[in-house]
Amino acid sequence: MIIDFHTHSFPEEIAARAIAKLSGPSHMDPYTDGTRSGLLQSMKEGGIGLSVLMPVATSPRQTTSINRIAIETNEQSDKTGLASFGAVHPDNTDYRIQLRTLAENGIKGIKLHPVFHQIYFDDIRYMRIVDCAAENNLAVTIHGGYDIGFPGQDFVTPEHILPVIKEVGHKKLIAAHMGGWSCWNEAEQLLACTDIYLDTSFSLMELYYHSGKRIEHLSNEKFCRIVRHHGADKILFGSDSPWVSQKASVEAIRESGLNENEVKLILEDNAKALLK
Ligand SMILES: [Zn+2]
Numbered sequence: 318m319i320i321d322f323h324t325h326s327f328p329e330e331i332a333a334r335a336i337a338k339l340s341g342p343s344h345m346d347p348y349t350d351g352t353r354s355g356l357l358q359s360m361k362e363g364g365i366g367l368s369v370l371m372p373v374a375t376s377p378r379q380t381t382s383i384n385r386i387a388i389e390t391n392e393q394s395d396k397t398g399l400a401s402f403g404a405v406h407p408d409n410t411d412y413r414i415q416l417r418t419l420a421e422n423g424i425k426g427i428k429l430h431p432v433f434h435q436i437y438f439d440d441i442r443y444m445r446i447v448d449c450a451a452e453n454n455l456a457v458t459i460h461g462g463y464d465i466g467f468p469g470q471d472f473v474t475p476e477h478i479l480p481v482i483k484e485v486g487h488k489k490l491i492a493a494h495m496g497g498w499s500c501w502n503e504a505e506q507l508l509a510c511t512d513i514y515l516d517t518s519f520s521l522m523e524l525y526y527h528s529g530k531r532i533e534h535l536s537n538e539k540f541c542r543i544v545r546h547h548g549a550d551k552i553l554f555g556s557d558s559p560w561v562s563q564k565a566s567v568e569a570i571r572e573s574g575l576n577e578n579e580v581k582l583i584l585e586d587n588a589k590a591l592l593k
Pocket residue numbers: 323324325371557
């Protein structure tokens with residue numbers, strides 16, 4: 318079963334607004350309408366058995382309601398094929414309670430987005446959250462590298478990820494976008510061979526801005542080199558749906574030049590083991 322470890326969806330009533338708000342600064346169009354039904358349709362098309370949703374709390378006030386929805390989503394995942402991570406904001410003083418509640422309710426991890434939070438990832442607040450997540454056996458997915466909507470902002474580039482790996486040593490830390498969107502050389506130099514997992518979202522696909530200009534991405538050659546340098550057992554397939562087609566994302570992995578065994582680890586086995 319193919320597991321997409323990096324997806325997003327928004328409640329029907331706010332999806333259009335949320336997509337418009339995000340697609341403005343990123344200067345690109347989404348592949349689906351950002352709703353849950355849009356994601357389910359995309360999964361059918363791409364042969365995806367399970368999509369893991371990665372909500373982000375952009376203010377501390379949102380955390381409780383995001384996590385309530387995450388728990389409800391997760392409880393239905395056998396029926397829907399949708400699992401959800403939870404979220405915490407670095408200014409949530411109740412983060413210990415939030416994380417324990419998530420773990421007690423069967424949630425497997427949380428997402429943190431330092432660019433949206435405008436706080437460096439090696440800040441003590443994130444270190445405490447990652448440490449507490451590890452205690453609760455919760456995986457932590459972070460945005461990795463620059464963000465297409467926030468040019469030049471280095472809140473979670475590899476040099477700010479490495480201190481957290483060294484200091485906290487959480488075995489279930491996952492950096493999206495192959496560890497560093499638009500700074501892949503730095504990601505390879507600093508993160509390859511550490512314990513961190515990397516997800517493939519928004520790294521290998523050829524995508525375009527509204528203007529028709531191509532969005533920076535990894536060549537097959539470089540992608541395969543990073544996978545083999547880091548270890549295929551530490552790479553997770555992610556699409557970043559609704560922004561990218563899940564079907565095309567799976568094909569990109571299959572056609573990247575990796576062998577059958579490496580492809581199976583990335584599309585299926587690594588995620589399955591992490592979510593167990
Ligand atoms: Zn994402």
